[in-house]
Amino acid sequence: MQSILAVDDSASIRQMVAFTLKNAGYNVIEAADGKEGLAKARENTVNLVLTDQNMPLMDGITLVKTLRGLPMYATTPMLILTTESSAEMKALGKAAGATGWLVKPFDPARLVEVVRKVIGQHVLVATKPATAGLRGLGTTWEP
Amino acid sequence: MQGIIDSAASELLRSFREIQDALDRGGIDAAGTGADHALLRAMTALQFQDMTGQLISGLRARITCASGVLDRATAGELLQGNPAGEIFPRQIVLQANLAPGSIDLF
16 A cells, blocks of 8 residues: 655644545655654655645745655655745745645545556656656646 | 634535535545535635634643733733734634745755
8 A cells, every 4th residue: 555644733724634635545654843744754754745845843835845755755656735825935946856736624535546647657767667757747737 | 713613614515515515426436526526625715724723722722821811901011012912813814815835945
C-alpha cells in the first residue's frame, strides 16, 4: 500500500485529508507541523507529501525544501495544500521543489484525482530512465 | 463571520440528513453514491468551519492591533500609514459564493 504524509496544524483538516485518502486506498501518516513532518518522513518512506504552508515550528515550503535535499525524497511528489493563493507564494513553493499547489478548501474527489495523477507520474518516471522529471509539468489541473 | 458559520452549519446538517435518509432507506450498502456525495459536501463544509476558526483568530489579532492604534492615537502619537485600514472590517465571504480552491501542478 502506498503511503502519504499529511502535514497540517489543523487537526480537523488533517483528519479530513486522512479520511479522504484512506478511503481511496492509501496509508496516511499524519503530522501536526513541518518539524514533525520532517521527522516522520525520515522514519518512514512515503510516496507523497501533502503539506499545509502556514504552520508553527516549520512551514510547508521549508519542509518541501528540506525534504528535497534528502536523496530518498529527491523526486517524491510534494503538494502544498493551503489557503494561500498568491502567485508569489506559488512561485516560492515551485522554487522549493513542490510538485503542485492546492488552494483550500479542497474538493475530496479532486484531491484523490490529483494524488493519483502525481503518484502515477512519479511511478512512471521512477521505472523508466525518463528525460523529464516531475517538475516542469506546467499544468493547471482542470478535471 | 456568522454568515460563514451559518452557511457551513446548514450544509453540514443537510448533508448528514441526506446520509441518514439514505441509511434509513436501506442500510449503508444501499446508501451508495448519494451518501458518498453528501459526505463529500459535509467535508467541504467542515473545512469552511475550520477556516472560520482561523478567521476568528485573525479577527482577534486585528482587534488587538486596532486597540494598539487607538492607544497610540489617544496618547497623541503621530500615526504613520493608514491605521484606519487595520480596523476597517473585511467583507464577509459566504461558502455559497466560493468554489473549492484552485489546483496548479508545476
